[in-house]
Amino acid sequence: MKYLIIFIEKFNKILIFRHILREMSLKQLKARYAGSMLGIWWAVITPLILAISIGFVFNKVFKVNIPNNAFFILSGIMPWFFFTNALQEASNSFITSSSILKQGIFPREFIPISIILTNFLNFLIGLLILLPLFIFINVNTIKVLLFLFPIVILNLIFVVGLGILLSYGNVFFRDISHFISIAFMPWFWITPIFYTLDMVPANLRWICYVNPMTYYTILYQSVLFKAAIPPLPVIFITTLISLLSFTFGYFIFIKKEALLLKRI
């Protein structure tokens, strides 16, 4: 019960300081591409190049047979980039922005959250730019575009929860950020981005089912690639995962915040 009150207080505070969050995210986004020539276009180029190259290799070398391979991969890879970058940066956030902490009076969690938001914006911009491409491939995509909104939001909530948790943990155990950077590799393999679930042998399919990212990926693929309404059970699962991640992450954060403050 006590935590609920704290939660509500927190929520109030966030509301008051929401502008700061917005400013921070925007600032960080600008900072990311400050001095670079291509700027925000990197949000497009990176996934595009990767999708094409992987698609090419898998099509020609591994002979994975999926029509419009590149787009299939692209639809899954963009949220993946968001996921990995966001978490990577978030986990380090408390350490790199210690100076900001000393300056402003705002809720501490803004630091990882703003980082995640920055990446989120990055992802959204890339998505928006590439959307016409998907529509070009399959006109029907337009019909199901509306579903993107809840999917994207759910994705965000999931990442935020996880990000807060990791950022907190990293303050005490610096290994976490190193661990994460390595962990993403195998995680990539077990997420059906460049293959479909049915290509996985049945006895190993459980690995994919355990991986939460599988479900988000499926949702993105269904909307962007298949141009179909995302399957309801998957939506249900993702909602659950998101809420769990968020509450758990935040809960830990609130509980141990005092300890955190002394460390940074």
Added chain:
Amino acid sequence: MSTIIEFNNICEKYRIKFINENRVYWEEIWALFDINLKVEKGEVLGVIGENGAGKTTLLKLIAGMVVPDKGSVNVLGKVSALMELGAGFNPEFTGRENVMLNARMYGLDENLMQQKIEEIIEFSSIGKFIDAPVRYYSQGMYMRLAFALAIFVEPDILLIDDILAVGDEEAKQKCVKKVFELKESGKTIIMVSHDLDMVSKLCNRVIILNKGRIVKENIPSKVIAYYLEKVGDKRGLAVLEDEYFRVVFNNGKILFSYKDNIITKKDSCYASCFLSSLNSWLSSFNYTWEIKNLTNEEIIAEGYAIDHSIAQTWKIYFKGNQIKLNINALDKTVSIINFILSLNSQYDKWITLNDEGVFPQYFQKTNWQDLRINEFSHGFVGIDTNAESEDFPRFILITGDNLIRLFNSGYQDDCRIIQINSCKDNCVNLDIGLFYEKKEFKCFIDKERKCFLEKQKDKIGIISSGDVRLSADSEKKVIKLYYKDKEVTKNEGLHAAFLIDKTWHDNNSAEWDIKSVSEKEMSITLKHENIIEIWSLVYREKNILEIKIEFENDKPLLMNNKDVILELNDEYEKWHTAYEEGEFVVYQYVNDIGPIRLKDNRISKIILASNNNQDSLNLYFEAGNNQSKQILGILKKKNLESEEEFISLRFSQNIAKNERLISPGRHIYFEGKIILDKEDTKLEEKISHDIAEFDKGDLRFTFDRGKGRLFWKGKELTSGLGVYTSLRSLGIWHDSSKADWKINQNDKNKIIVSGDWPQVPVSQIWQIELVKQDLISWNVDIEIHEKTTLEIQQISLMLSSDYLNWAIPELIRGDFLDEHTKDYDILPYRFWYGKSDQIISFAKNLPQTIFRCELNNQFLRAVIENSDYLYKARLLQYQSIGNHKLLPGKYSYFRGEIEVVP
């Protein structure tokens, strides 16, 4: 007054991991323990303490950056923290961008953002660089921008964590000023700083944190005093207390405080040595100090240099109401050692044994202003405060033979500085007497002054009468006159100067011996090489000072000049003699000497009148002996050192050639009087000289000491020097009026006079005869006694300025213009020069005057000119120019006549 920050039993601990080789252990450190603090709205609180005392943690608690382990913090209002400069600045963005992007994060209000951003950019005065990436900024620019951003947030509560220390002087000033403004506008400020000066100026209240606890909490002056005592290497720290007076020795510095008020300032008191080996000064606080002995009454400390050799020992102890200080420099290379005290500017009066004054206002920023009391200190200075209250004791510093100098610091440091210079023995001994009551203080000073005067008596003789006083100083070799304790004389005062052979002797070239006969009578002996001056100074009647100077010689001497000089303060405006009056206005200065010209300087009395008020008065100076031979010279001189002007009155005696050889014995040199009087009387000169004259019909001619005067029908035709002759020898003019004249014959029609020139070995014999009605013949013969050079020989008729026209018959006519030069004798207004034997001059109401001469000399020329400003008359002259080296003998000088034509 509402409390907006409240700490209740705050405890804050940190668990810190210690890693030492293989051992790892955790320890709990209490950053803050049991802190109870209340801060009112609008208060400026200073937090000071050593590093690691918990100051930053305190601020973090207020900001909410840290959650208290125990207890609670209540904060009302918006908080802005200035703990690290430039937080959130991205070097790639421009200054403006950085400000705009971070504004919200710093807490800048949404609505005011645009306007505030402009203000920020202006305050930081970065100029056009505001649009350049921050990467290019210098540290100062960066700091200014960051500070500007942080400070314009205008929160209710501002926390400053020692960031005001960064930046150049100008930036710092600006920042401090802004903080002041915020204070004025009622913001609450909590300030952590190590700059105690800033803290004392800005804060209402100061707390000291030590190891997490509040150790002291009070107004700045009291807390800082306490802090200064505690801060520093403990081995070199010692405190002596005497009731309320504390002496703190802190590693080469001494601080005084009385009842918690700090008396010393800024650098407090320290010693400074000049090391001849390094050719530089080293201050005592640069040594490492150790207290060797500390009791209730004394501190003995030793200071060590870098090489651990003992450099100084200090001994401080109380004795009665005095603090005695003994500083010894043991380093052999020390040549001068100074002890410097910096006192609060409360102390604004200084008193020495014979003078007193005030510390003036500060007018420079950092430089010290020397009060120049060096010569008067005699190792004794009293320092008084203007405060009536007993909060600040008064000091008397006594230091034997050492020199005391007083300075005013610049207004930045805002303190009075006393410097004790010791030039010998490498040691400074200083007694500081403490006086808490003004009466005691005054009594002591009066007593010391009396003693001092007593000691001076042997060296100084004083006689007085009423308000006037004469003091003769055998050390300074000068006689001074005082009226109501104010000095009337100046420079060399009253003294004699005489020329023996070719050497001048005066008061400085003798050995003085003063004998005070009584309160009103004094006798002084001045021993020169061959001659002894004996002065007798007596106040016989009221204000009248009688001077009698005699001299004794045991060998025959040739005394060419006998002068007595009185040098006075330039406070007289007018003077008058028996013949004329004038003002102290000089037309021309030569080498800082300006002569006041007298028409008749063969006088023995003069009165000087001052222009103003009660305390200055008329001075009467009289030469009593040889009155007819006295010549008075008045000069205005400038003292080269002090650039002050003073007046010099000089009585010179016109000694005839044959009277110059003085035989051995005792002779009278001078007798005279000086009266400081209030009455302005008329003067009369005893005319002990004769006037020769003859009178026929309308014409009358008189001869008076080298000046002839013509009268017609009672009106005087001549003016000034009248009928006279002049000689120029070796560049100097000698008029006949300066010579010594004897009347040889004075008949009804004839006058024969002979005159001896004192400076030139020349005599002239004049024959003036009334040949017929209105015609006078004038013949002059000159006798040269020694081989001498006469460049110009002149015969002149000085006519009154009523004469307006002149003429050279059959040649030229002209007017006398009304212009007279201000320069003495240089190129007077000359109207005609040429060979002529007649000069005629016309006037409206006066008869024509014709001046004729016999051209017996081919060099003789006629000159028509105006005299200079002194006489403002017309000159008809005949002169012969040429470097005439004349051998002794009698020559005919002039044959001529003066005719008056009605």
